Amino acid sequence: MTDDPILIFESVVKRYGDLTALDGVSLTLRRGEVVCLIGPSGSGKSTLLRCANALDPVDEGRIRFDGHEVKSTESSVRLVRQRMGMVFQNFELFPHLTVLRNITIGPTTVLKLGHAAADERAKKLLAKVGLSDKALSYPSALSGGQQQRVAIARALAMEPALMLFDEPTSALDPETIGEVLSVMKTLADEGMTMLVVTHEMDFARRVADRVAVFDKGRVIEEGAPQEIFTNARVARTRDFLSHLGWHGEGAASVSKREEA
Amino acid sequence: MSFDWSIVWSSLPRLLEGAWMTIWLACVTMLLAIPGGLVLALLRLSRIRALAMAATGFVEFFRATPLILQIYWVYYVLPAYFDVQLSQIATAVTGLVCNISAFNSETFRSGIVSIRQGQWNAAYALGMTPANVFLRIVAPQALMRVLPALASTWVSLFKDTSLVSIIAVAELSYVSLQIRAETYRILEVLTAMAALYWLMGYPQAKLVDWIHHRFKVAE
Ligand SMILES: Nc1ncnc2c1ncn2[C@@H]1O[C@H](COP(=O)(O)OP(=O)(O)OP(=O)(O)O)[C@@H](O)[C@H]1O
Ligand SMILES: [Mg+2]
Numbered sequence: 001m002t003d004d005p006i007l008i009f010e011s012v013v014k015r016y017g018d019l020t021a022l023d024g025v026s027l028t029l030r031r032g033e034v035v036c037l038i039g040p041s042g043s044g045k046s047t048l049l050r051c052a053n054a055l056d057p058v059d060e061g062r063i064r065f066d067g068h069e070v071k072s073t074e075s076s077v078r079l080v081r082q083r084m085g086m087v088f089q090n091f092e093l094f095p096h097l098t099v100l101r102n103i104t105i106g107p108t109t110v111l112k113l114g115h116a117a118a119d120e121r122a123k124k125l126l127a128k129v130g131l132s133d134k135a136l137s138y139p140s141a142l143s144g145g146q147q148q149r150v151a152i153a154r155a156l157a158m159e160p161a162l163m164l165f166d167e168p169t170s171a172l173d174p175e176t177i178g179e180v181l182s183v184m185k186t187l188a189d190e191g192m193t194m195l196v197v198t199h200e201m202d203f204a205r206r207v208a209d210r211v212a213v214f215d216k217g218r219v220i221e222e223g224a225p226q227e228i229f230t231n232a233r234v235a236r237t238r239d240f241l242s243h244l245g246w247h248g249e250g251a252a253s254v255s256k257r258e259e260a
Numbered sequence: 261m262s263f264d265w266s267i268v269w270s271s272l273p274r275l276l277e278g279a280w281m282t283i284w285l286a287c288v289t290m291l292l293a294i295p296g297g298l299v300l301a302l303l304r305l306s307r308i309r310a311l312a313m314a315a316t317g318f319v320e321f322f323r324a325t326p327l328i329l330q331i332y333w334v335y336y337v338l339p340a341y342f343d344v345q346l347s348q349i350a351t352a353v354t355g356l357v358c359n360i361s362a363f364n365s366e367t368f369r370s371g372i373v374s375i376r377q378g379q380w381n382a383a384y385a386l387g388m389t390p391a392n393v394f395l396r397i398v399a400p401q402a403l404m405r406v407l408p409a410l411a412s413t414w415v416s417l418f419k420d421t422s423l424v425s426i427i428a429v430a431e432l433s434y435v436s437l438q439i440r441a442e443t444y445r446i447l448e449v450l451t452a453m454a455a456l457y458w459l460m461g462y463p464q465a466k467l468v469d470w471i472h473h474r475f476k477v478a479e
Contacts, residue, residue, distance in 0.1 A: 055381050082387035092382035096400045106386035109396065151382075158386060 004031045006066055006162055006193055007052065013060035014047055014217075021047040023217035024061070029162070034194045036204040036225075039214025040240055045197040046089075048214075049164045052195070053077075053084045066161065082110055085155030085163040089171050091147040093139040093154070099126070100135040103154045111158065118157075125153035129183050145176025149183055156187075163187065165196040199244060205229055213237045267445045268452040278435030279456050285421045285431055289356040290414060296357055297364025304369055315365070322362035328423050331355040335427045352424035360417055367409045371402030407475045411468040418461060432456060 007029040014022035021044045029035055037045050050056040052063060054072035063070040070080050093102050103122035107113040113121070126132050129149035139147055148168055155163060165184065169177040181203050188194055188207050198204060204211055204225055211228040213221040213236075221234040232238045268275075303315035322330065334355045338344040346354060375398050383393040425434035436453035440446055 050381070053385060055384055078387045078389065080387075081385055084385070086382070086385035088378060088382060090378055092378045094379070094382070094397055094401075096404065105396065106388070109392050110387040154386070 005029065006031045007195070008064040009048070009052075009061070010064070011061035012048070012051060012058050012063060014044070014051055014056065015059050020217055022051065022058070025217070025219055026061075027212055027219055027222070029193060029195055031161075031193055032191045033209045034188045034192075034196065034207055035210045035212060036208040037195065037197045037212050037214055038199065038201075038204065038240070039220075040243075043214040044217040045214050046166050047217075049086070049166050049195065049197060052164055053081045053086060078110070082106075082158050083161045085152075085158060085160035087148070087151050087155055087163065087165045087168050089167040091139070091144070091151045091171070093147055093151055095139050097138075098135070099131070099137050099139065099142070099150050102139065102150060103157045106154065106158045121157055122153070125156050126150075128156075128186075129153050130179070143176055144172045145179045148172065148176075148180045152180075152183055152187075162193045162195070165194065165198070167197050167199065169198070169200060201229065201241070201244060213240065215240070263448060264445055265448055267439070267443050267448050271439045271443075271449070271452075274435050274439065275432065275452060275456060278430055278432035279460065281429070281431040281435075282418070282421050282433075283460065285352060285356065285424065285429070286414070286418045288353055289360055289417060289421070292353070292357045293360035293364050294410075296361030297368050300361055300365030301368035301372060304365065305372065318358075319362045319365050322359050323366070327355065327359050327420055328426060330359055331424055331427060334358075348427050348429050351427055352421075352429045356417070356421065356424065359420075360413065363413050364410065367406045367413065368402065370409075371406035372398060374405055375401050404475055408468070408472040411471045415461070415464055415468055418464060419457070 005028050009025050009027045012022050012025045013020065023044075025044070025048060027035070027048075037048070039045055047056065051058050052065075052070070054063075054070050054077045057072040065080050065084065068076070068080070071077060093099075094105065097105060100119065100122050103125060104113075104115070104118035107118040107121060108115060123132065123135065126135055129152060131146060131149055131153070134142060134146065134150070139150065142150065152163075152168075168184070169180050172180065177200070181200060184194070184196070184203070185207055196204075196208070206225075208225050210222060211225050212219050213228065213232075213234070215236050221228065221232060221237045228237065229241065232241065300315050300319055303311045304319065306312050306315075331352065334346070335348075335351045338346065338351075379397055379401070380393060383397040384390075388396070421431055422433035425431060425437065428434060430438075432453060436449050440449040443449065
């Protein structure tokens, strides 16, 4: 991690009609940093990620990525998106394309990489996520965990400077969550800058450099995982964590199972 | 009452010419009505209100009025009031294309909107241009979903081409009715006409069944 900021949200406001989904969010990601976003349903976490690469335009405030303002109205937004990988809760693989083509479609159409080079890149990434044997399968033939690993490979194929993850494991069966988290952990260890919305508190605790807590469209608390998980200053944070079944270190997995 | 099937044999070349015109009309109409329907669908989905409303008006007019009226309209009203003079075949194709485009546009539109926002977002998130997102991600998936509906439209179109006989386009119905008028062999001629329509239509109907079965929405 360096002190060099790569993604900066400055007082970002986003409204849907009367509803204020983001109510003045300021947050900075430094190069190589892993930041986990946690917070209750509907608090605006997904909206923040969609604003980060201008899938949704912001109403007020600014977002800066690598020194340039992210604006949905400009065609330069595509340059921003190329360099920001995004992973979705529902994978969103392209069902009409094979696993290999899912991964090469970005490099070939956007980066204008030749087919041979794109295939080679895709195969390396498939090996990295442990799915070399699935290159010619269609997404529907894969388990959720496998699909999500392909989705990660698809994003990585653009060689992004930053990865956005929106609850990448919350649509998965419990037994496949681990394989996805371990791919993400590997990425983090390799120094990838990551902004991860997650309810996997164990992952946040072990992998995140910082945790930001969201509530009602605002960051209500931000700090190192240890601080947040053992020593939250804000009452809403403590409520939220206990609601998730987090009663301090080690107790998490047990109480989570009880809740389910 | 005696039957004289020799009439059918002696008229067969003309009947086959009519059948050929029927096939030609259906094919040309569909070839034009697929891009036509796509354009109308995209206009209806466009964010420019005026365009969307104009397309909606067009589609709803052609869907809600009888084809036979539309053909008459193109045949009589365009030349009389708008100084547009089309040949009979051009008139027939114009009427059919407007009508089938309207139906296709609804088919395409339902296919496009059935592709969830997440697919668009995933493609945009890779940095793809809107055109590429549509052509490479949304359209192929939408097409798979609407193929059965498109095939059904084709089968109706094939039979509806008979309506252009009212403006004397020499397709199968018109030719058959002409021969009937010349020979008074009603039963023989109508039987031959039915047989020809059936021979052409039955394989298509079977193909459509297969398409329905093969492309049933599976996700
Ligand atoms: N496209 C949209 N149109 C209208 N309202 C929206 C839209 N997207 C999100 N919202 C609303 O904005 C608020 C924030 O939604 P968002 O999806 O960002 O929350 P979230 O923190 O990701 O929640 P979850 O944990 O359930 O995914 C919610 O009230 C949601 O209903
Ligand atoms: Mg969300």
